[in-house]
Amino acid sequence: MSDSVLLVEDDRDIAELIRVNLLELGVETIVQDQGDKALKMALENDYSLLILDVMLPEVSGLDICRQVREQKPSQAIIMLTAKSSETDRVLGLELGADDYITKPFSVRELQARVRSQLRKVHVLQAANSADVVDNNGPLVIGDLHINQKNHQVVFQDNELELTATEFELLHHLASHPNQVFSRSQLLESVWGYHHSGYEHTVNSHINRLRAKIEIDATSPQIVQTVWGVGYKFNPQGVEF
Known part of the structure; x- marks a missing residue:
């Protein structure tokens, strides 16, 4: 099955630029310029990736992102933001x-971002396939079990609902306990690109x-800041 992207952008020139350049990647792009219609499409259909402009008629890209994430935790989402709007990016x-x-x-930047997200989608699809063989078995550290075969994380007998990116981030850190990674190194390893800013x-x-x-996210014991x-991932934080 080929990859499909729902692009939600009300600027026709930008939408066409993105559509043409994703076509070079062999990606089918469906363009929608109305936020309310886009939200309905995103919830009722399966797309490999959503690309959402922040400023949209009727329903904003931020609202679409929030509602889709609540109902489709594994959906890949990229936001389009204005260069000067740091608040929109963080939100x-x-x-x-x-x-x-x-x-x-x-x-080049656009294609790199899209390829990175589609790679995660393909890994998740493979993980959900009954034909996948996990030769390494789950990663077990204390009460934390990370199973790459089905992208499942269980901590203290509770299954955590992580996005594909959150899963990859946790797996990368936990695979290298006590090793400190800079933000640039994590961007390259987890997101698949290195770009300042x-x-x-x-x-x-x-x-x-x-x-x-974390039991207390304000005082993290597992994923710690250096x-x-x-x-870094602190293995003592998951050993009870």
């Missing part, structure tokens, strides 16, 4: 977006992950 990530692209953007992406995902896995450097 979009906090509402559940996997990544964001600032306008104006380069074709996108550290908000890492910070917001760390905060979202902590909210789901000030001035980055983040």
Whole structure:
């Protein structure tokens, strides 16, 4: 099955630019310029990826992101934001977006972001396939079980509902206990690109992950900050 993208953008020139360049990747792009119609389409159909402009008629891209994330936790989402609007970028990530692209953007940047998200989608699809064989078995650290075969995370006998990106971030950190990763290193390893200025992406995902896995997210014991450097996974935090 080919990949499909629902692009929600009310600027026709930008929408056509994105559609043409995603076509080069072999991606089918469905364009919608009305937020309310786009939300209905996103909830009723299965798309590999949603690309949402923030400012839309009727329903904003941020509202679409929030409602889709609530009903479709694994849906891949990229936000389109104005270069000067840091608030929109941070809010979009906090509402559940996997990544964001600032306008104006380069074709190379656009394609890199989309390829990165589609790669995660393909991994998740493979994980849900009955034909997948997990030769390594789950990663078990204390009371934390991370199963790559079905993208399942269980902590203290409770299954955590993580997005595909949150899962990859946790798995990467837990696979290297006590190793400190900078934000740039995490961008490259988890998101698949290295681009200065996108550290908000890492910070917001760390905060979202902590909210789901830490007993007290304000005093994290599992995913810890190493000030001035980055983040690390503390294995003692999951051993009870």
